[in-house]
Every structure is written in structure tokens, then in C-alpha cells.
Amino acid sequence: MEIVTQVLLWAFGLAVILGIVATKTNFCTMGAVSDVVNIGDTGRMRAWVFAMGAAILGVLVLGQLGLVDISLTASNDTSNPPYRTPIFAWPRYVLGGILFGIGMTLGSGCGNKTILRIGSGNLKSIVVLLAMGIGAYAMIFTNFSYDFFIRWMEPAFVDLADYTIKDQSISSMISGFGGFDAAITNLLVATVLGIMLIQWALSSKDFTRSIDNVLAGVVVAAVIVTAWWVTAGEMGVELLDELDMMDERPFAAGAQSFTFVQPSAHLLRWIETGFSSQMVTFALVAGAGVLTGAFLYALVMRQLRIEWFHSWKDFLAHTIGGLLMGVGGVLAMGCTVGQAITGVSTLALGSFVTFAAIVFGSALTMKIQYYTMVYEDEANVFKALAASLADMHLLPNKWRQLEKV
Secondary structure (H helix, E strand, O other), X not given: XXXXXHHHHXXXXXXXXXXXXXXXHXXXXXXHHHHHHHHOOOHHHHHHHHHHXXXXXXXXXXXXXXXXXXXXXXXXXXXXXXXXXXXXXXXHHHHHHHHHHHHHHHOOOOHHHHHHHHHOOEOHHHHHHHHHHHHHHHHHHOOHHHHHHHHHHHHHOEEHHHHOOOOOEHHHHHHHHHOOOHHHHHHHHHHHHHHHHXXXXXXXXXXHOOHHHHHHHHHHHHHHHHHHHHHHOHHHHHHHHHHOXXXXXXXXXXXXXXXXXXXXXXXXXXHHOOOOHHHOOHHHHHHHHHHHHHHHHHHHOOOOOOEOOOOHHHHHHHHHHHHHHHHHHHHOOOOOOHHHHXXXXXXXXXXXXXXXXXXXXXXHHHXXXXXXXXXXXXXXXXXXXXXXHHHOOOOOHHHOOOOOO
């Protein structure tokens, strides 16, 4: 059990750092989308993309040095979740990402931001966390996921093993289809993609003029890469070797980094099991660490602010948002951090698909909210949806019934 404790302590310590820095810099993926959609500022979006690129390069360097074995993420037996699984379940990435994007907009922030806000005194976010936990719990610990989603999605899944491709990393797919050397392809793909993402982030003063954006991008990437070193490096391999000898295998153990939908479900399960040590997971401890970091920063900087719902409509929107994040996050196998940074760092194609779906779902929801606010009684959801899709060039402009705003 000593190795389990070491891994959990690492998870907590890294998460405290993440909580402090994310609170200080206002690192928020929903806020990033909102800035782009509403005011055209790309600074926080570029911080997100910078973190993606830096995490890709960080994992690459550790892999080249033999300090991590990221191939562990191809199997559910050795990773949680298996980002690089050879089963390319594209429908769950698309639908799950869209649901999560809608949910985080209604809930005023993603899973990570929800925990950060609780640490800063926002009582509304406790409701969002519980709702997210209920949705995620249903997806993880009951048959809800299979009965309502996987059952009809499964026929569309693509088993890459049928094409002699070992996993769904972009580099594996290119080397498999092209017949190239796998190691060289991975080196080239990760290097080029990582540099391109970082270069895009650095190409605008929206990002570089703010030290907070730069700090957030660097620290978020560093924390995620370090977590991979802990769980997919020597310590993680030692833990995997010991798991089969344990009488009670810790739940959701294996190679992993940070993701912030699982903690809410694991919290409910931990309470349900009478605070079983088996349910003291990496994700749960990480969630506690982020909350602690946010609280410490808010306390020291005197930024603790108690906030509650201003109406029942506000309460309902946040509750629905939390439920959608719980369901969508588990369906997509991750959230804005879990898939769109942690998963992306493994080069998993599904993570990039999820990233795009989350941004789409969030941006579309924001546009619908804006149209319904501007046009009030004249607009209904369908008119606002048509106008929003037209704005995004996904419907002919002639189909809109509301003038562009």
C-alpha cells in the first residue's frame, strides 16, 4: 500500500499547485470559449492550446528518455481512462463532448472550474458538483451508459486492430496506414503538432500580453506531464505490478493524469461505501487538491466570496448543466482538462474530436443564450438555434428567422 499512498500524495500535491495557479490566472475553458464568441479575445483559448502543445512535447520528451510508457493508455487494464484504446468510439466522443460543452455553459464552468469555485466560496458550484456527480455516477456505476448510449453507438465503433493498428494515437494511425516506422513517426508527429499548437498560441498578443495566460499554459501542462511521470513511469509500473497481489484493488488505478468529471462520481461512491479506502482514487484526491489550492489562494488573497442562486431559473440551469457535464464527460471519456489536454498529450485522436465537440457545444449554447436574451419574447429555442447555426455557417443564412446580432 506504500506505493499507492505515494501516488495519491503526488496527485494531491500537484493538484494543489493546479488549484492555486488556475484560480490566480482565471484559467477557465468555458471562459475561453466565451471570450472568443462574445468579445473576440483569444487569450484564454490560446492558453488552453498552449497547454495542449506543451503537454504533447512534455510527454514526448519523457517517453524518449524512457521515463514514461504512454502505451499503457491503450488498455483499460493499465490506464484510466484508456485514451489510446484501439476501439475508436467516435460517436461517444462527439455526443459526449457536445453534451459536456452545453453543460459547462449552463453550469458556468467545467468540472475543474466548478471545484475551483467551491474553494473560493461559491455555494452554487456545490449544487453543480453534486448534479455532475449524479450524472457521472449513473454512467460509471450503473447500466445507464450502456442502455442509453453504448448499445446503439457500438455498431459505429471502429476497431483499429482490424487494420493492424495498435492504438488510436495519431502517430500509430499514420505509421499503420502508411507503413512507416512507428517510433520515428511518433517523434515527428508529436514534435510538429506540439510546436504548431504552441506557435499558434504565441502568435497573438491576446496571449503573450497577459502573464496570467502564459503562467496558466505553462503550469497546467507541467502538472499534467508530471502526473503522467508519476502514474506511467517507474512508480506507476510498480503500482501496476502490485495491484494483482492486493486483496482489494484500488478503484480506477492505473496510468492517468488529471480529469475532473470522475472526482464527483468517486466522491458519491466513496460516501456510499462508508468511506472505503478502495474508493480513495487518484481522481478523487486530485479533486480535493484543486479545491484546497483554490481555497488557500482565495484565503490568502482575501478573495473568498459567498455566492448563491439569484432565481429558481438560475438554479435549474446550473443543475441541468451539472447533470449534462456528468453524463457527457463520462461518455466522452473526459472533460476540458481530461480529454482536451490530458488525452491530447497522448496524441489520442478521440481526444482531439472531444476537444472540438466541447468547443462546438459550448459556443452554440452561448449563441442561443445570446439570441434569446436579445430578442426575448420574439425568440424561441428553435429560432435561436437556427440563427446560431447560421452564424456558425452550418445552416444557410436564408433559414434564419432572427436578424444577426
